[in-house]
Amino acid sequence: MEEVKNNTGQSLGIAALITAIITFVLAVIPCVGLIAIIPGIIAIVLATVGLSQASRNSSPRGVLIAGLIIAIIATMISFSQIFVAGKIAQKADKWPNNIQNIINDVQDNVTKEIEDANVSIKIESNGDKVEINTNASKKDQEKKLEDLERGSTQKQDSIQKHDNIQKHVIVRKKK
Amino acid sequence: MLLYERKNKTEQNMKVRLRNEHYLIINIFFAGVILLVFAYSGFFSPVKDNYPVTCIHEKITGEKCVSCGLSHSFSLIVRGRVDEAYEWNPYGMRIFLFFAAQLIIRVVFSVFYLRYPDTRKQLILVDCIGSGVIFLISFWPFLVNIFSGG
Numbered sequence: 001m002e003e004v005k006n007n008t009g010q011s012l013g014i015a016a017l018i019t020a021i022i023t024f025v026l027a028v029i030p031c032v033g034l035i036a037i038i039p040g041i042i043a044i045v046l047a048t049v050g051l052s053q054a055s056r057n058s059s060p061r062g063v064l065i066a067g068l069i070i071a072i073i074a075t076m077i078s079f080s081q082i083f084v085a086g087k088i089a090q091k092a093d094k095w096p097n098n099i100q101n102i103i104n105d106v107q108d109n110v111t112k113e114i115e116d117a118n119v120s121i122k123i124e125s126n127g128d129k130v131e132i133n134t135n136a137s138k139k140d141q142e143k144k145l146e147d148l149e150r151g152s153t154q155k156q157d158s159i160q161k162h163d164n165i166q167k168h169v170i171v172r173k174k175k
Numbered sequence: 176m177l178l179y180e181r182k183n184k185t186e187q188n189m190k191v192r193l194r195n196e197h198y199l200i201i202n203i204f205f206a207g208v209i210l211l212v213f214a215y216s217g218f219f220s221p222v223k224d225n226y227p228v229t230c231i232h233e234k235i236t237g238e239k240c241v242s243c244g245l246s247h248s249f250s251l252i253v254r255g256r257v258d259e260a261y262e263w264n265p266y267g268m269r270i271f272l273f274f275a276a277q278l279i280i281r282v283v284f285s286v287f288y289l290r291y292p293d294t295r296k297q298l299i300l301v302d303c304i305g306s307g308v309i310f311l312i313s314f315w316p317f318l319v320n321i322f323s324g325g
Contacts, residue, residue, distance in 0.1 A: 007195070014197050018204050028314045028321070030240040031230040063197055080321055081232075088236040 008057040009064060012050030016067030019043035024074035033081035040075030047071055198299060199285055206281040209274050216249035221263075241320045245270065266316050273313035280306065 020043040026036035047068035054061045123130040219226050226247075232240040248267025251260035260267050284302050288295060311318070 010197065014200055018201060021205070022208065025310075025314075028317050029242045029245070030232050030317060030320060031242040031245065032228060033321075034231050077321065084321055085232055085235045088232070088238055 006057050006059040008059045009050035009053035009061075010059065012046050012053065013061075013063035013067055016043045016047035016050060016071060017063055019046065020067045020071035020074055023078070024070055027074045027078040027081070030081060030084065033078055034085070036078040036081075037075060040071055040078055043067060043071035044075065196288075198288055198295070202281040202285045202288075206278055209278045209281070212249070212274055213253065213278075216246070216253045219246065219250060221247045221250045221254075221259075241266070241317055269313045273309055276309055277306065 019039050023036045023040040023043055027033050027040065047064050050064045051061060051068065053059075054064055121132045123132075224247075228246060230240060230243050232238070233243060242264070244263035245267055248260040248264040249271055251257070251263065252268065252271045257268065260271075280302065284298060287298055291298075
C-alpha cells in the first residue's frame, strides 16, 4: 500500500522559508536592513501558522521549523541595524558644534571678502551706459568718509565766501 | 481523444510532482528573484541616477554606510564597466558574484535533483552548506559592520 503524505501547512512552510531567506539577505545589507523587519515578521507569522496547522494534522514540520529559525535570525539582524544606526547617530552628536564652527568660519570669510571687495555697478537703458566702480574696502571707505567730511566743510566755507561776495556786490550796487 | 486524455494526465502528474518537490519550487523562486535583481540593475541607469531605493542609514545619520552605491555598482557591472563599479562600492563585485553563483547553483542543482533522485538528501545538504559559505564570504564586510556596531 502506498503511504499517503499529509501536506498540511507545507505550502505555508515554503512561503515562510523563501521569505525568510530573502529577509536574511536584505537584513545583512545596511542600506535596506531596516526594511527587512517587515518581511521578517511576515515570514515568522507564516511559519507559526503553518506549524500550528502541521501539528494539528501531524504532518512534517522540517521546512516550517527551518523557515521560522531563519526568519527569527533575519529579523534579529534587521533589528540590530537600528542599534548600528543609533551608534552612528551618537557619533554624530558632535556634528552640531562642527556645523556651528563651519558657519562661523563662512561668516568670517564672507565679511572679510566684503571688506576688501571691489564693487562695480553697470546700468544700461536705451543704449546709454553708466558704470560705477568703487572700492568697498574698509580702509578706503574710512578715507573717503574723511575726505567727504573735509570736502563738505570746504564747500560750506566757499558758500559762506560766495555769500559775502554777493552781499558786497549788492552793497556796492546800492551805493 | 485517448491521446489528449493521456497528455492531460501526464501534465497533471507533473504538476502534482512539482508541488511535492519543495526544493525545486524554492530553486525556481530564487532563480526568479536573482533574475529580477539583474533586471533591476540593467533597467535603472547609473548615468540618470534614477534608483528607487535610497539608503535609510544615510537618511537617519547623514553618513554613508558600507552598502551605499551597491545599486550603481551592480548596474555598472551589468554594463561591463567593472573599474567604475569598484569606485562606487568596493564590495559590489563580490556580492554580484554571489548572486551570479546562486543563479548557476539553482539551475545546476535542480537538474541534478531531477536526474539523480537517489542523491537528493546529500544534494540539499551540499547546497545548504555551500550556499552558506558563499554567503559568508560575500557578505563578510557587511556582517563585520553590523557586529562591530558600524
